[in-house]
Amino acid sequence: MKKIIQNLDKIFYPKSVAIIGATPTTNKVGNVISKNFIDGKFRGEIYLINPKYKKILGVPCYSDIGKVKGNVDCAIIATPSKTVASILDECIKKKVGGIVIVTSGFEEIGENDIAKYIREVALKNNTPIIGPNCLGVFNPYTKTDSMFLPMYKLERPKAGEISFVSQSGAVGSAVLDLAAYYGVGIAKFISYGNATVLDECDYLEYLGEDDDTEVILLYIEGVKDGKRLLEVMKRVNKKKPIIVLKGGKGAGGAAAAKSHTGNIAGSYTAYNAAFKQAKVVEADGINELFDIVKIFNQPRPKNNRVGIITNGGGLGIITADAVEQMDLKLADFSEDTKKKISEILPSYGNVGNPLDLVADSGVDAYKKAIDIFMAGDEIDILLIIVLMQTPPVDERIIHVLTKASDDRRKPIATISIGGTYTEAYRKILESNGVPSYNSPKAAVRAIKRLVTYSEYYEKLKKE
């Protein structure tokens, strides 16, 4: 890994941070970022920089970064674009470890000269620069947070093992907000904007080596070097799964084609081909991205045989249909499993897959059925449907499902469909790390992605 990429550690694990363009004016970018660090319980040194003030938010303020006595690991620049070049020079002189430029007004409006200068300075000094024109970074482990969206508007997710690289700040923040809402943990978030110095490939490289990151999400609209993206995705995806969402799938470029091939294959065709070649998981939309992310915290299944547990016959059938449509298998129960199941069912119950516990079964029946499914070698994945509306299902179901999710012998997914009451339960399940879905199709699609990646991963291990 290149030195400049390694140096991103200075941005994600800073002992000291300087916010250049800090301001007392509420809701201005420099104010929100300052609050992120001051109110967000950042444990290192915080240096606010603005020549107009002596103190901001009760913290001493410096006229320029050169006046700071101690080292600065991470500098966040939130000043107007025309000031950025000279501030960058001051940062380099101060020997800061890494820089985040959130300011916009560069390549995206044709200001290429200053962008070129930023690139040259960064590469010459091996100083990583994220942005410009971006939200920057968020690391819940170190409370490093350059996102200029106030915390009361965008709840910060808890610390976890999923890292998210996003070309778009808007998509990035929306996904992060949802992650916080559903209690999904994040390791690192990078909104990289114009990718002036470091691009998506560099961040994939970095996260591939990052111990806090187990799963990588990537949102891209366009890249400069597709060949390199393919090569880096291939390499990193072998270490940890990459889940990608591509924005802009229009038939760009196909209009001028002279051949059949040119007519069929637009620019998205190439991206899609590269995703397939790298064996990364491609999500179809933000919702699916989220559906997939949730299940990737589960252990990898050994095979594709699904065991369904339900307390509602109809939902079991719809889910079984989805399992078959997605080319997954409904597990055939062994004699041993059948015998164990018949012992827990009421006399009028039927042993089958889906296993219908019937509506008057309570939490105990779920617990026993889950234990049997976890033990049976013929079942690889547990898909548990819970109609929260039935009288015998009470809050203890949360504990049973959370325990099943923490069991780690096999992956589980849960489906619960309903209104306010059910959604409240789903939210608790999510924040306990239990993959919960409100539609059979969404759950089964996510399982399919996990199975496909696991098959690839198993194949790699054998090679």
Add this chain to the structure above:
Amino acid sequence: MTIVDDFRILEKNGFELLPYFLAKNEKEAVAAAKKIKYPVVLKVVSSEIEHKTDVGGVKVGISNEDILRHSYQDIMKNTKGKKVDGILVQKMARKGVELIVGGKRDPQFGHMIVLGLGGIYVEIFKDVSARICPLGQNEIQEMISELKSHPIIDGARGRKPINKKAIIELVIKTCSFMEKENLGELDLNPVVCDDRGCDIVDARFSR
């Protein structure tokens, strides 16, 4: 540049083509067919005609001289008013599954290959899979199994499966040809395949 120039470049790059001859008149066509051996097909060669089939510029399954002469005159009649560079006499291809092997230079990813169900309806069915060059055998195998029509390739309805080795070799060859010549677009369509091999029936490319 006519199709024959394209054919020559393909041959120079190791592609095996069906025997062909560009006839300037009926007499040349008769002589060529005799040499190539029946059955043959006739195709009009004209820069002014994009879809030869649509204007009645293609005659297939010609099994003797009589039919050949008739077909030749027919084509000339159908294409009256257009500038005709000649009539291509080509050995009739084997019967089999019609595939397309296509290539394209993508501004971000470089050369890529498209493989799928070929023929004149290729843009309607759009049953193709795509990959970025260079490609290995396993990746091409994956491209084939990704196609909706892969049961046809694997021998549906009592037919023998097509010769996968031949199609894999053709794709690999196409990849390196695209890269070596830095082509913008390429169609080998249709490529007719059976259990013994593949025939490239038509080809076009541009830089």
